[in-house]
Amino acid sequence: MNELQALLGRAFSAEALAEWALLLGCLVLGALLSWALSRAVTRRENSVLFGRSVLDGALFPLLALALAFGTSRLLPVWGLAPALFRLALPLLVSLAVIRVIARVLTAAWPNSAPIRLVERIGSWVVWLGAVLWVTGLLPIILDELDGIGWKFGAVKLTLRNIIEGGLTAALVLVLALWVSAAIESRLLQRESMDLSMRKIAANSIRALLLFVGLLFALSAAGIDLTALGVLGGALGVGIGFGLQKLAANYVSGFVILAERSLRIGDMVKVDGFEGRVTDIKTRYTVIRSLGGKEAIVPNEMLITQRVENSSLADPRVLLSTVVQVDYDCDVENVMKALAAAVVDVPRVLSEPGPAVQLSRFADSGIELTLFFWIMDPENGAGGVKSDVNLAIWRALKRLGVEIPYPQQVQRQHRSATEARETSTPERA
Numbered sequence: 001m002n003e004l005q006a007l008l009g010r011a012f013s014a015e016a017l018a019e020w021a022l023l024l025g026c027l028v029l030g031a032l033l034s035w036a037l038s039r040a041v042t043r044r045e046n047s048v049l050f051g052r053s054v055l056d057g058a059l060f061p062l063l064a065l066a067l068a069f070g071t072s073r074l075l076p077v078w079g080l081a082p083a084l085f086r087l088a089l090p091l092l093v094s095l096a097v098i099r100v101i102a103r104v105l106t107a108a109w110p111n112s113a114p115i116r117l118v119e120r121i122g123s124w125v126v127w128l129g130a131v132l133w134v135t136g137l138l139p140i141i142l143d144e145l146d147g148i149g150w151k152f153g154a155v156k157l158t159l160r161n162i163i164e165g166g167l168t169a170a171l172v173l174v175l176a177l178w179v180s181a182a183i184e185s186r187l188l189q190r191e192s193m194d195l196s197m198r199k200i201a202a203n204s205i206r207a208l209l210l211f212v213g214l215l216f217a218l219s220a221a222g223i224d225l226t227a228l229g230v231l232g233g234a235l236g237v238g239i240g241f242g243l244q245k246l247a248a249n250y251v252s253g254f255v256i257l258a259e260r261s262l263r264i265g266d267m268v269k270v271d272g273f274e275g276r277v278t279d280i281k282t283r284y285t286v287i288r289s290l291g292g293k294e295a296i297v298p299n300e301m302l303i304t305q306r307v308e309n310s311s312l313a314d315p316r317v318l319l320s321t322v323v324q325v326d327y328d329c330d331v332e333n334v335m336k337a338l339a340a341a342v343v344d345v346p347r348v349l350s351e352p353g354p355a356v357q358l359s360r361f362a363d364s365g366i367e368l369t370l371f372f373w374i375m376d377p378e379n380g381a382g383g384v385k386s387d388v389n390l391a392i393w394r395a396l397k398r399l400g401v402e403i404p405y406p407q408q409v410q411r412q413h414r415s416a417t418e419a420r421e422t423s424t425p426e427r428a
Contacts, residue, residue, distance in 0.1 A: 030064035061096035094130035176213030252299035324365035365404035
C-alpha cells in the first residue's frame with residue numbers, strides 16, 4: 001500500500017504533467033486510428049473490433065493499450081519515471097479484455113439475457129483483478145489461494161490453479177468464438193459458393209474451433225486429457241440412449257447441408273406446413289410461411305419424412321384454375337382466347353405457355369381447366385390466381401360468353417287416386 005501511495009503521489013504531481021500529456025495523446029491517437037479504420041473498412045453488424053460506434057468496440061482500447069505500452073518503454077529514454085503509466089496500463093488492459101469478451105459474446109449470442117449477465121459478471125471480475133493488481137494485493141492473495149488445495153490421488157489441485165485455469169479456459173473459448181465468428185462472416189459473404197455449402201463450412205469450422213479451444217481450456221485448467229477417453233465412452237453411451245434424438249437431429253443437419261436436398265430459399269411443404277426455408281441450423285430448420293408464421297422443424301423429420309420441394313431442381317410451379325362456359329358457345333375459340341389472355345398476366349410464364357383443356361361436361365356447362373406456370377412460388381399463388389381469373393372474366397365478357405348458373409329440373413309426382421280423379425269426367 002505504501003508503494004501505491006508513493007505511485008499516486010508521483011502520478012498527480014507537477015512532474016507528471018508530461019506523462020498526462022503523453023497518455024492523453026495515446027488515447028486521442030487511438031480514437032483517431034479507430035475512426036479512420038472504421039471508415040476504411042466495411043463494418044458488419046455486431047462487429048467485435050468496431051462495435052456499434054467507434055469507441056464501443058475492442059479496437060480502441062487495444063490500440064490505446066499498444067500506444068501506451070510503447071510510450072511507457074520510451075519514458076526512461078526521455079528521462080521520465082513511468083508513474084502514471086504504471087496505473088494506466090492495468091486499466092487499459094482491463095478495458096480491452098472486457099470489450100473483447102462483451103463484443104465476442106454479443107456477436108455469438110445476440111439479444112440473449114443470460115449472456116448479458118455473464119458480461120456483467122466478467123466485467124466485475126476483470127475490474128477486481130485490475131484493482132488488486134494496482135494496489136499490490138494480487139500477489140498476496142495469490143499466495144494465500146495457493147495454500148488452499150486438495151489432493152486427488154497423485155494430482156494436487158489448489159484454489160489458485162482452479163481459478164487461473166477457469167479464467168484461462170474462459171479466455172481461450174472467447175478467442176475461439178472470435179476467430180470462428182470472423183471466419184463465418186467471411187464465408188457467408190462469398191457469393192461464389194452456394195449458400196448451403198457456406199453454411200455447412202461455417203458450422204463445421206465453428207464446431208472444430210470450439211472443440212480445439214475446449215481442449216486447450218481443459219489443459220490450461222490442469223485437467224489430464226487422457227481422462228477424456230473415459231468421458232468419451234460415457235458420452236457415447238449417453239448419446240446412444242438418452243440423446244439419440246438430439247444426435248440424430250445434428251447428424252441430419254449436416255446431411256441436409258452436404259446433400260443439398262434442401263437449400264435456403266426453397267419452397268417446401270413439411271407435415272402440412274408450407275413455406276420458404278429461411279435458415280438451416282445444425283439441429284433444426286426454420287420455414288417461414290407466406291402468412292408470416294415460422295415453423296421450427298427438427299432436421300430428423302426432414303430426413304425421415306416426405307418433403308415436397310417446389311424448387312429443388314426447377315423453381316417453376318404449375319398452377320390451375322377452372323371455369324365453366326355455356327354449351328352454346330364456340331368452345332375451341334374460347335379456349336384459344338383464354339390462353340392468349342392469360343399470357344399477358346404478370347408472373348405467368350410464356351414458355352411453357354398457358355394451356356386450356358376441356359375437363360368435363362358438367363350439369364350447367366362445359367368445364368374448362370386452364371394451366372399456367374410461374375417462376376416465383378415464394379411470392380405466393382393467391383395474387384397470380386386472382387389476376388388470371390380477372391383476365392379470364394374480361395376475355396369472356398369481350399367474347400360475349402356467359403358463365404352459366406347452376407340449373408335444376410324439378411318434377412312433381414301425383415298419386416294414382418289424384419290421377420284417376422283428374423282423368424274421370426263428371427256425370428251430369
